[in-house]
Amino acid sequence: MVGYKTKMVERISLPAREQRERNLEEAGYNVFNLSSDDVFVDLLTDSGTGAMSDRQWAALMSGDEAYAGARSFDELESAVADVMGFDHVVPAHQGRGAENVLYGTLLSEGDVVPNNTHFDTTRAHVANQGAEPADCPVAVAHDPSASEPFKGNFSLERGRELVDEVGPDRVPVVIQTVTNNSAAGQPVSVENTRRVREFADEIDATFVIDACRFAENAYFVQQREEEFADASIADIAHEQLGYADAVVMSGKKDGLVNVGGFVATDDADLFEQCKQRAILYEGFPTYGGMAGRDVAALAVGLREAVEREYVADRVEGVREFGELLAEAGAPIYEPPGGHAVYLDAGAALSHLPDETFPGQALVCELYREGGVRGVELGSFAFPDTDRPELVRLAVPRRTYHREHFEHVAETVETVLEKREDVRGLELASEPEMPEIRHFTAELEPVGP
The missing domain is CATH 3.90.1150.10 (Aspartate Aminotransferase, domain 1)
Structure with a gap:
């Protein structure tokens, strides 16, 4: 215990x-x-409002505040690789900064972007690029009384209808948010993520996972998806995120810190484009708008989140x-x-x-x-x-x-x-x- x-x-x-x-x-x-x-009791958000562990506070004290090449970034890069499976990381001051970096790189005016359900800042960043956010929740997501295990899933039926309506050329990005915050924080199954990966491949789109609450989602998968009943939280998270071309992350949720975020990818070209945009909007690519101590605490938090x-x-x-x-x-x-x-x-x-x-x-x-x-x-x-x-x-x-x-x-x-x-x-x-x-x-x- x-x-x-x-x-x-x-x-x-x-x-x-x-x-x-x-x-x-x-x-x-x-x-x-x-x-x-x-x-008196503040339940406005769980974003950046939690208490850090003693290990995270220790990391704060030893953070490297170098402008470039900080040791703290090496620790974050290692944590993202181990926990999430991506080799390239572009840090940002928080999740919406990471959204600006990624969606500003991927989207153009006239694009249409399906998501299981867009949350507020995601919807705003998509719209800010002149693109149209389109929600594709499963039908049961809007039924508060239904007791289905994965009400946060992406509706492939609605996604394909959308592509038929606007054409695949207008859909360069497909997003899946885990857990689905706008659908009452409901989880997404790994099987659904696999199917969304296939859907993105069908239309030659970049598949992005908004991974803010990836560890909480992995716990639900362990409890509710029979295939993963004996798998560890860490292994489930690693597999589910591995279907994406890129993830966008607010470290203020399942990073267990009060500030910070990042984009992560294995796509070297996308990484380079995001890195250059991040220099303009967030800071040098090894700190991304965060103090080095916060980068170090985020590295620890990612590892704690999958315990x-x-x-x-x-x-x-x-x-x-x-x-x-x-x-x-x-x-x-x-x-x-x-x-x-x-x-x-x-x-x-x-x-x-x-x-x-x-x-x-x-x-x-x-x-x-x-x-x-x-x-x-x-x-x-x-x-x-x-x-x-x-x-x-x-x-x-x-x-x-x-x-x-x-x-x-x-x-x-x-x-x-x-x-x-x-x-x-x-x-x-x-x-x-x-x-x-x-x-x-x-x-x-x-x-x-």
Whole structure:
């Protein structure tokens, strides 16, 4: 049995309800605009918000801060080769920096890019290149109550329909996101990845895996895909990622660090192109916008992420959080994913029409009632897409304990008891780029 003991603590406090009311109004009913000091349990994201291990802190102290040729980069390069199977690495300051490097290299105006489901920054980077992001989820992905093992899979049927519609020449890249964040963090089977590899070969496209949560996905594969029941997490991850031509990675997820990311590939030509673009946008290719100490911590984190004891504790902890919420009467997306529990806001606030953003309204009520910060991933975050109204409660790695999750469950239960009093919201202002409007847009309550 493996567990953790605490070496450092941070004090948190719950502001008075009147203060929380004022905070919401001043934030324009957008919890991204709240100060973290005013949040009691912060489940906005699992990206860069976790606690590092003592081994990672030790790596921080010994990181090499050389501008070029740093020893820390050698450690990262070795970790990526061992854990993920790629020889070439281009570091970046975080995942969206890596997306800019890779998709800025691969995409041109007029391209169409299928993905099992694009997340916000991926969708925005594809659109920023003048290309069109196209979601290809399996049908069951939009059914919160269905208990299928791999609801995050890429729909080959939809992918081929898309190619028939636009022609293969307009589809130079195929992406698969593991786990599928926009589909409630649901896992992707290795068999599906194999089939997507074949699909990409059929149309002569580059196959990219967004590997942000590759270790969590490998754990689900071990538990649910019979072929891999006796395989190690490390071996499963290595095989699944090995079907890709390139991976794009936010180290702030399954790299277990607070900053950093990279592109990795075995394609020497693609590597060289990405490296040159990274010099322009991220920094020299052996640090990529990170301090050397952060590169060193990321190298350690990648190796820790595929240790079964770590990832089992991680995923099973999220499952137990989901059970607490379900026991509190919350309609949750089933089964829970590896990094978050998703609330079905459409069911929870069924009296609110979709155009009044029931997901965002639920997010605001969770903060108002208990100082809990989640994030809406429905029509507010993804306008003009056919997605359920979901609220994500993302769990930072190795950070919160059962008493925090019990507080969240009690908060949800209280909100649901008063659900008929919850008012919808409408936009007061928004930025020009709709793909990222949820980060900065402001809202206001509907009606008197």
